[in-house]
Amino acid sequence: GAVVSQHPSRVICKSGTSVKIECRSLDFQATTMFWYRQFPKQSLMLMATSNEGSKATYEQGVEKDKFLINHASLTLSTLTVTSAHPEDSSFYICSARDLGTSYGTQYFGPGTRLLVL
Amino acid sequence: GQNIDQPTEMTATEGAIVQINCTYQTSGFNGLFWYQQHAGEAPTFLSYNVLDGLEEKGRFSSFLSRSKGYSYLLLKELQMKDSASYLCAALDSNYQLIWGAGTKLIIKP
Numbered sequence: 050g051a052v053v054s055q056h057p058s059r060v061i062c063k064s065g066t067s068v069k070i071e072c073r074s075l076d077f078q079a080t081t082m083f084w085y086r087q088f089p090k091q092s093l094m095l096m097a098t099s100n101e102g103s104k105a106t107y108e109q110g111v112e113k114d115k116f117l118i119n120h121a122s123l124t125l126s127t128l129t130v131t132s133a134h135p136e137d138s139s140f141y142i143c144s145a146r147d148l149g150t151s152y153g154t155q156y157f158g159p160g161t162r163l164l165v166l
Numbered sequence: 167g168q169n170i171d172q173p174t175e176m177t178a179t180e181g182a183i184v185q186i187n188c189t190y191q192t193s194g195f196n197g198l199f200w201y202q203q204h205a206g207e208a209p210t211f212l213s214y215n216v217l218d219g220l221e222e223k224g225r226f227s228s229f230l231s232r233s234k235g236y237s238y239l240l241l242k243e244l245q246m247k248d249s250a251s252y253l254c255a256a257l258d259s260n261y262q263l264i265w266g267a268g269t270k271l272i273i274k275p
Binding site: 152 | 196197199201206207208209210211214216253257261262263265266267268
């Protein structure tokens with residue numbers, strides 16, 4: 050199956066710093082990638098849809114200036130959490146849509162656990 | 167509005183069979199996905215249905231009825247490692263995934 054990698058897997062940072070998370074599709078090209086956030090014991094929440102070569106589409110309530118998304122190539126999207134605060138601590142998961150499968154199945158990266166002190 | 171309903175939690179016994187139901191209401195429909203998510207991990211793809219009927223894949227099967235807006239995931243010969251959350255997601259007319267909140271499946275020996 051399609052493989053999506055995510056780096057780093059875990060990050061601890063001080064409040065006010067910025068954190069960059071990378072999402073890569075390893076064996077397929079992904080024109081569309083998705084960024085999710087999941088708090089403990091809660092369901093996935095879509096933050097934004099990242100399209101290669103164009104601006105990301107953010108879900109309602111997600112601050113685009115705080116969560117910067119760049120999708121510069123067909124295999125890489127990055128999410129930068131700017132000026133992180135403790136309330137941003139969460140599990141961030143990316144997924145990539147593989148158009149080679151039926152209707153573009155989304156494959157997930159392993160996730161990044163962010164802890165802001 | 168768009169909505170996905172699935173039970174919050176289910177309990178089953180090792181070796182038994184369990185059926186997790188999902189009903190959906192979406193603007194258009196382009197298929198139904200099931201994902202498995204173990205605690206602390208990202209979801210992994212299990213199945214995709216777009217036509218009515220049952221798709222079997224080893225111990226797991228997924229069923230779809232488009233006219234009823236209904237799907238289920240059937241797990242046979244349950245193993246302890248099947249303890250996880252199972253997420254139902256429907257693909258709408260814009261090819262956006264609408265996610266259910268997930269069903270936490272607890273397997274008891």
